[in-house]
Amino acid sequence: MSATHALRSRLRALALTAGLIAAGAAAAQTGSGYFRYGDARLSLAHAIAVIEEPSDQADERRTLVFLSAQPLDAAAVAAAFDAMDAVREQAPAGGYVRLCIAADGSECGLFYSPEGFNSGGYGDLALQRNEAARIAGRWQLAEGDFLGTPYDFDLRFDTPIAPAPGSALPAGGGAPGAAYNAWLEALAKGDVAALRRMGGEDARGRFPEDDAGTVKESLKSLRDGEPLQARIARGRQHGDQAVLWVEGVDRDDIRRRGRVLMRRTAAGWQHAESDLSSVDE
Template sequence: MSMLRAAAMAPLVLSMANAFAAGGGHFRLGETHVDAKYAIAVVRDRGYDDGAQTFVYLGDFPLDAAKVAAAFDPEDEVRAELGDRAGGYVRICISADSSECGMFYNRKQPDDSFNTSGYGTFGLDTFEPGRVAGGWELKEPESFFDQTYDFDLRFDVAVTPLPGKPLPADGGEPGAAYRAWLAALAKGDVAALRKLGDSEHAYRFPEDDAAQVKESIKDLRDGTPLQADIARGLVDGDSAVLWVEGTDRDDIRRRGRVRMLREEGAWRFAEDDLESVDD
């Protein structure tokens, strides 16, 4: 299925598809650059109105597509895999409608990063559930303060989907645990919150610091629904993602994702990624 957004890209994208089995090209910012030798593509579905996005990562080091796809925030996993090595990557965001939704450049040793959108020529030759191919090119360097940047990036790569099996309509056991977490948070039930939050939340509810507990409850309530409707969910081993919607204490409608983890045989709240929804 052709998704080219610029006719001028057609010969370029089609001719380069066979030249780069996965990824190729470069991104340059001032004196730093990344050679895009490797490429992966993953799905990011935050449950927002703009639909699922495809993230194409091109870098000078190999990435684990399965781990990146499974991460609640793919960027966290990519940064972890980059580590402190000398090198870097470029992330291309593709919206559900096949338009670009931004480019992010990041590298280490020397350290540099940069965001851009709307510059150069972006086009897709293939945009299917299992594969994406295309390119993004900026031939004439653009100025950014006292530096210039340019790029010529190509990719033809399988898209790794979100892992996991669908949960029941109510979210199953992870959904029940999330609803219990919301109820405990609304009541300020500290004993329940200690049991229903994952191990990373333990510091929020110390036995000997009432002020810290009070502040933690206040912070956790901010932007959190009092109750939530669970639209769908996926479970992958001891991790589950729920897509939820509900109204918070300020009567603001919230929608997005929740991550639940199974620890010591029980599902516990780990984190969420919610945005306000216009009624």
Template structure:
């Protein structure tokens, strides 16, 4: 009897998931010159890049091919994850950015075979519709074609979709173990301590440069890191998802320029390792 109940419960969950997916609707088109995208699929993700979680944006992707919302939501660079899902065939997407106040913060069009891309903001009519918590619905239309360097473009995009948040849970105020590892990393960068950097580095690009047998490669890597890495970093907040963590940090680099943004770390062989950072210079 217990197994029958479990099977029934599992079937109910599956049905609920199918109903939720069926409720997601995205349609319309985007045209730039001779390249036209017909939107057949839609996902929406929370893009949490700001130090203040209340400033998180929503990205709505309307695409010609299916996309995995979780992969995009969990990626350090969401749109890079979206690009990877286009494949090698003729496919594309339109990404609509919506800020915390519900206004549009830009539209980006990307297409493969033929290759085309386009950025726009402030054109046409953008409007959100009432939607339950956890969903977003609306329309953005530019009915009369506009001109961009000799090519016309127009679009009419409609969406009603569940929002997929980044996975994971909040870290302690100091960033926990990932925060400790990042502070060790920044100290090693400031000191040029290659032994520590080689132990803590992750990711193919950074690891290859730091661990290179060519001294000039190592020096160039260290210079690049020192130019943008805080000498001492303060963790603003953090999120952990299994063996992956993101920290929001700020601190002044060796040129006394205040840097603020995100850092990605991954746990491997029981130790947290630096993967990449997206830090901008900001005013004090």
């Protein structure tokens, strides 16, 4: 190979590398701006986004954008049953701001930590991109007041939406779905021994063998929020964790709809957590 040909090859390689770097930068997440609440001011430099699906209804799907001073692990947040809990576990210095973007592109509120401040319906949100894989925009408010505390913000974001990991479960939710309905059946019957086996790590605390009063209160508390039997619209499994989107009627004839978290242990699939809401019919 001649020196000229070798030089040209190296130049092509450098150009390709530069192109890949540029493409990676274009796909990278960016966030900027600030949030001020009283004397506290959080300067923002990073953004991530994930999808939240509180039910199987398409119009309830929303995008959560998190802005912070330090980078957040978007994959960990996307994999979590509760995105807010996953962000809090990462404990970003100075706090974070969570923006909620509804399925129709409107805002569904923001949350500012560490002050624990919720707001909605204030300021101007303008989206430049609102796609399945990426969201970009700006939300700003020049002057606001909450019970005498002034606040203002200018929030800018341009970030890919981290996909939830895992694969779809078969119709009916597969083994996790069958385990959830078996747990509901045991709950309806008051089969405490079965609930201890199928209720996950906290079942021993909910149903202690030496405290009938606690067992009674636990049964009442769980029955109040769970359907008697669930129709499982779909499910997704990631390793030893599965999320089910369910709907059913509880013992008070109230329709419940939402998500259920199941975990696989040596004893099989166990109920870990439910996030269900009542449905107006």
